[in-house]
Amino acid sequence: MSGRYPGYDVLAKRHTPSWNEQTRQVIDRRLALPREPRFLAPDEFATLEAVCGRIVPQPAGRPPVPVAAMIDDKLHANRGDGYRDHRLPPLREAWRRGLAGIEAEARRRHNAGFAELDAAEQDALLRAVQEGRIAGDWEGMPPALFFAKRLVFDIVTAYYGHPTAWNEIGFGGPASPRGYVRMEFDRRDPWEAAEAAPGREAQARRDNARIG
Amino acid sequence: MPASDDPQLVPRGKGGRAPDPFRVGGWVPMREYRDDEAVDFAVVGTGAGGGTLACRLAELGFTVVGFDAGPWWRPLEDFASDETHQQKLYWTGERICDGNDPLVLGANNSGRSVGGSTVHFAMVSLRFRPEWFKSRSRLGYGADWPLDWREMWDYYARAEQALKISGPVTYPWGPKRPRYPYRAHELNAAATVLARGAEALGIGWAPTPLATVSAPRSRSPPCVYRGFCVQGCSTNAKQSALITWIPRAVAAGAEIRDLAMVGRVETDPRTGLATGVHYCREGRWRFQRARHVVVAGYAIETPRLLLNSADSRHPDGLANSSGLVGRNLMVQANQAVYGTMDEAVRWYKGPPSLSLTEHWNYEDRGKDFFGGYCYMAQGPLPAGWAAIVAGSRGLWGEALRREMERYNHAVGLKIVGEVMPDEDNRVTLSDETDEYGLRIARVTFSYGDNDKRLIRHSLRAMRECLEAAGGVRELWEERDDTAHLNGTARMGDDPRRSVVDADCRSWDVRNLWICDGSVFPTVGGVNPSLTIQAIALRTADRIAALAARGEL
Numbered sequence: 150m151s152g153r154y155p156g157y158d159v160l161a162k163r164h165t166p167s168w169n170e171q172t173r174q175v176i177d178r179r180l181a182l183p184r185e186p187r188f189l190a191p192d193e194f195a196t197l198e199a200v201c202g203r204i205v206p207q208p209a210g211r212p213p214v215p216v217a218a219m220i221d222d223k224l225h226a227n228r229g230d231g232y233r234d235h236r237l238p239p240l241r242e243a244w245r246r247g248l249a250g251i252e253a254e255a256r257r258r259h260n261a262g263f264a265e266l267d268a269a270e271q272d273a274l275l276r277a278v279q280e281g282r283i284a285g286d287w288e289g290m291p292p293a294l295f296f297a298k299r300l301v302f303d304i305v306t307a308y309y310g311h312p313t314a315w316n317e318i319g320f321g322g323p324a325s326p327r328g329y330v331r332m333e334f335d336r337r338d339p340w341e342a343a344e345a346a347p348g349r350e351a352q353a354r355r356d357n358a359r360i361g
Numbered sequence: 362m363p364a365s366d367d368p369q370l371v372p373r374g375k376g377g378r379a380p381d382p383f384r385v386g387g388w389v390p391m392r393e394y395r396d397d398e399a400v401d402f403a404v405v406g407t408g409a410g411g412g413t414l415a416c417r418l419a420e421l422g423f424t425v426v427g428f429d430a431g432p433w434w435r436p437l438e439d440f441a442s443d444e445t446h447q448q449k450l451y452w453t454g455e456r457i458c459d460g461n462d463p464l465v466l467g468a469n470n471s472g473r474s475v476g477g478s479t480v481h482f483a484m485v486s487l488r489f490r491p492e493w494f495k496s497r498s499r500l501g502y503g504a505d506w507p508l509d510w511r512e513m514w515d516y517y518a519r520a521e522q523a524l525k526i527s528g529p530v531t532y533p534w535g536p537k538r539p540r541y542p543y544r545a546h547e548l549n550a551a552a553t554v555l556a557r558g559a560e561a562l563g564i565g566w567a568p569t570p571l572a573t574v575s576a577p578r579s580r581s582p583p584c585v586y587r588g589f590c591v592q593g594c595s596t597n598a599k600q601s602a603l604i605t606w607i608p609r610a611v612a613a614g615a616e617i618r619d620l621a622m623v624g625r626v627e628t629d630p631r632t633g634l635a636t637g638v639h640y641c642r643e644g645r646w647r648f649q650r651a652r653h654v655v656v657a658g659y660a661i662e663t664p665r666l667l668l669n670s671a672d673s674r675h676p677d678g679l680a681n682s683s684g685l686v687g688r689n690l691m692v693q694a695n696q697a698v699y700g701t702m703d704e705a706v707r708w709y710k711g712p713p714s715l716s717l718t719e720h721w722n723y724e725d726r727g728k729d730f731f732g733g734y735c736y737m738a739q740g741p742l743p744a745g746w747a748a749i750v751a752g753s754r755g756l757w758g759e760a761l762r763r764e765m766e767r768y769n770h771a772v773g774l775k776i777v778g779e780v781m782p783d784e785d786n787r788v789t790l791s792d793e794t795d796e797y798g799l800r801i802a803r804v805t806f807s808y809g810d811n812d813k814r815l816i817r818h819s820l821r822a823m824r825e826c827l828e829a830a831g832g833v834r835e836l837w838e839e840r841d842d843t844a845h846l847n848g849t850a851r852m853g854d855d856p857r858r859s860v861v862d863a864d865c866r867s868w869d870v871r872n873l874w875i876c877d878g879s880v881f882p883t884v885g886g887v888n889p890s891l892t893i894q895a896i897a898l899r900t901a902d903r904i905a906a907l908a909a910r911g912e913l
Contacts, residue, residue, distance in 0.1 A: 153766055168442070169595065175441040204757045231452050231467030232804075235459035272758065279755065301751045305761065309747040310445040318768040320743050321588075321709055323442035325595040328585025329710040332549040337705070344705060344769065 152317060155350050156357040157342040159315045159322035165361050166327040167340055176312060176323070184215055188224040188241070192262075193248045197221070199264035200251065203271050204301060205308040214314060219307035220244070236294055244303075247295045250287035251278065319344055368432035368439065369449065372620045372642060374475075379611050382604050383580040383597060385438045392614045396649050400424040403638050403651035405623045405666065408477015409893040410877030411657030412602030412610070413520075417901030419613035423908075426616045426649055427607075428640055430662075431473035433619035434480065434603065440595035444744045447592035450474055450481045454801070456661060457791050461807035462841070464692060468591075468745075470846050471659065475619050476603025478659065479890060481591050483713055484572040484599055485777075486526045487887035488517045490535060490722050490733065496883050502731035502811075503782055503883035507854045507863035508899075514538070516895035521570075524600040524894075525578050528570030534723045543575045546584065551708040552715035552738040554772050558830035564720040569737060571712055572600040572890075586711040588740060618642060624799050626654050626670040626679055628870065633674050635873045641797050653913070657877040660690060660846035664788040664879065665802045667850070680850070680867040680875070685860050687788040689851055690806060691884045692843035694778030694816050697739060697749075698823040699771055700833040707769050713740035714775075721822060722886045730814035732779030733886035736823050739773040746771070753839040772833055774823040777844060779886040780812050788849050806843075816840070845889050850879035864903040865896065872913075876900050 162168055163176075186194040194217060201216040229240050237243050254274055255263035263271060277283055278300075281293035308314050315322045319342035321329070331338050343356035373380040374391060381387030394400050401423040404415045415427040432449075434440065441447060452471035458464045472478030491510035496503040518539050521528075528541030545568035548556060552568070559566035573584040573594065584598040597604050607617060618640070625639040627648065637650040656663050664687035668678035678686050714737035722733035741749060743765070750756055750764050786807065790800040808816070820838055827833045853859025856868035861880055867873040876897050878889050885892075907913045 171438060171595075172441040172443060175443050175446040179445070205762065206758060228448070229453050229455055231454060231471055232456045232458050232465060234463045235457050235803075239455065275757070279757075297752065297755075301757055302748055305747040305751045305757070306445070306744040309743040309765065310443075314765075315743060317762075318743060318765050320768060321707070324585075324587035324589065325440075325442045326585065326587075328587035328596075330586075332547055332586065332710055334550040334553070334702075334704040334706065337707070341707070342769075 153344055154316060154319040154342040154353065154357060155345050156354040157316050157319060157360065159312050159320070161360050162322065162340060165340060167325070168323045169325050172323040172325065179311065182215060182218050182222055184218050186218070186221040188221050193245070194221060195264045196248045196252050196262070199271060200275065200300070201304055203268065203275055204304045211313065214308055214311040216304055216308050219311070220303050223303065223307070234294060234298055236291055237298060238290060243290065243295060243299050246287045246290050247300060250283070250292060254278070254283060368434060368619070372618065373433045374617050374619045379617060380433050380435050382435050382608065383437070385435065387435065389608070389611060391611050391616055393616050394424065394426050396647050399637070399650040399652055400426050401651070402653045402655055403428065403649050404655040404657060405638060406477060406657035406659065406662070406877060407475050407607060407617060408472060408602055408657065408659065408877065409479050409890045410897050411655060412476060412479070412606040413894045413897035414655060414657065414876045414901055415615050415617070416606040416610035416613065417898060418904065419610050419615035421901060421905045424614070425610065426618065426651070427610065428618050428621040428623050428638065429475045429477070430622040431475060431619065433475040433617070436593060436595050436597055436603070440593045442587065442589050442592070442595065444592055444742050447589070450593050454795055455793070456801060457793065457803045458806070459803065460786065460805040464804055464806050464843055466661070466804070469842070469844055470692070471661070474603065475607060475617060476601045479601040480603050481593055482601070482890055483591055483888070485714055485737065485888040486521065486524065486570045486572045486891040487719070487735070488535065488538065489513070489885045489887060489892055493883060493885040500731065504851065504853065506882050507852055512899070513895055516899045517891060519898055520891055520894040524572045524605060525574055526570050526572055527575035529567045532570070533565035533567055534719045541570055546571060546575050546712065546715055548715050549708065549711040549740070550704070550706045551740055551772050554830045554833065555716045555718065555738045555774060555826065558826035559718050559720070561829035561831070562826060564718055566716055566718045569714050569717045573598045573712060574600065584712065588709045588711055588713070589742070590712050592742070622797055623666060624669065624797055626656070626666065626873065628672060628674065628679065630672070630674055633870060635870055653872045653874065655874040655876050657875070659877050660849045660879045661788050661802050661804060663875060663877055664849040665790065668790050669799055680860055680869045680873055682869045683857055683860060685851060685858070687849050688784045689782040689848040690786040690788055690804065690846070691780045691782055691848040691881065692806065693845045693884055694734065694776055694780055694812060694819070695842040695844040696778070696816050696820055697773050697775035697839040697842065698820060698827055698836055699773035699839065700827050700836040701767055701770050702772055702832050703770070704832065705769050706772050708740035708772065709742055711740065714738050719887070721819070728818065730811050730818060732781065732811065732815055734776040734778035734815060734819050735886050736774045736776045736819065736826070739775050743768060749839055753841070754837060772827070774826060776819045776823070777886060777888055778815050778819055779884055781809050782848055782883060783809055845878065845884070847878040847881040847884045847889055850875045851882045852880040853882060864907070865900045874900070
């Protein structure tokens, strides 16, 4: 991958002192997550995949982060957050209603499923949900609240909890037991991502190949 | 790990042994009590309040059984360096939040482990400003505490010693305090920004006093700055209740029962006194007899338990003749200002808040509000940062990705701000029930006008600090975060206007005690954990003194 941290792969540290056994197991399980839904129905899952593709669009040329599968896993396990806004139903029910609402809105606007719309149409529809410009509510659930507190929250925390996303943003990733040494501005430990200065991408790529 | 060894499924504290949090697979012997053996104290909750008190009571010679709904971790083998996985440390049982400003709970303020929220707290260990203990008489707002700040100063010092707090040689604010036991941690770049800004503004700043050791301590190695502090410390540098008070409690003869959810405090219908606690463990409801019951579940679970323990003699819940159980819920305002720098900051390195200023806790001139706040350097990890960026700015799509790519250049400051007590901010019982069949908490919260003025002031102050620091551009605000939970069973001098007395003893049920953040009449502008632990240390001493006089 190019970008800010060319060639950086946090997984290259898997067998270094930055990763303990517990972390290896946890990340292995995440990377091996089933791609098929276990909670959502196939049509719901297709809508969710399309929504995730717009909330966190992913570049071509690398395996995508399976964001929809990560959400489905959360729903399958019914892993709540410990609170819910009283205007929202519980986790599973909120997603069911939300995905049905997005699908219904797509049919109302375009007479097609959300997943069949082009990116601009999908974005416009999601923007309308975000801003509450949707006729009615979704079985009593305010669409804008669902969008802010459930949809975006679940999707972005799933995506940025994945090693591929850490590579993109140059996050050091797991760090136990080694931790870090260089705490000052513009300093990196040899096991941290090297950022490409303008015109110095090759140097960063070389540094990132030596991470370990 | 095999299911039979999963501490979230199978209790570890049983069969005469307890897990040793310092050794992979390690055990230590633990005394056990029978359910029908009336112990001196049944302590519900093992965090900053309950863990500390259970330890001290056992060391003072009382028989103690502590209960925690959560697992008993060995951090060295159970904790991963991973934001998502470590959500297992948080209280993720459902709570319903309403009011004008519905709270966000779970990760940022509720723990579910032996050791409570201290297993995932940010370790910031600060003392109250002395006047806050008498804020009504001295500063004109809130309520007076029935405690004297000079006595608290001694207990703060004891708590700081017990936790080997790492802090600066001299602290810029408040009355003289002893030197911190361990040297301050070095600053990371994010903390340096605060220091630069404060110097430019001419206000004080300090390395944050933290409960993670800066040098070896017994079996705790010095902090290695891995930065996953609020995801649980996997090296045991963090001085949580799990690795400080709890092992001491077990060594002194206390029994701690993990995965033990207390659902009800039983009282004698004739005397009205507590007789023990009903708890669910391994799928079975049991009853532990006790001469005294301490409720220490933090400011949501504590009132929930007291309200769920209503009986014919206490129809409005235990200890609630004042009607104040569940009322005056106080969070702390937790707004932030963020920006971007050309330099690499990489704020994921080190504890998240390595520097702070308490300037606006101690300076009252120029305020259009009551109370105070401190602000601190920040260091969120990627998923948490994404939630802030998306939540505060409504960003998604390419705009979100672009902002996230600047993660290593982001910097920010965040307050811990005093919220006023308000009886309408409260914990009540919902009609929904949890997996134990217990009614869950409904948490109602709205900011008051004073709170909003404090927040406005703080956002301006943090913006000024970042601007003064130099090199920070594109500032923006996170306006809706809160932290900590306090105040739902306040202490006081008057039984009609408080739930417990200065000793954390219920006015109504004299063998029922409450020892956690619930007892705070006001919250001040600092993180509450050190104050909770100082109060617990004092309560233990008071219990011993009362026992010696035959007044228990």
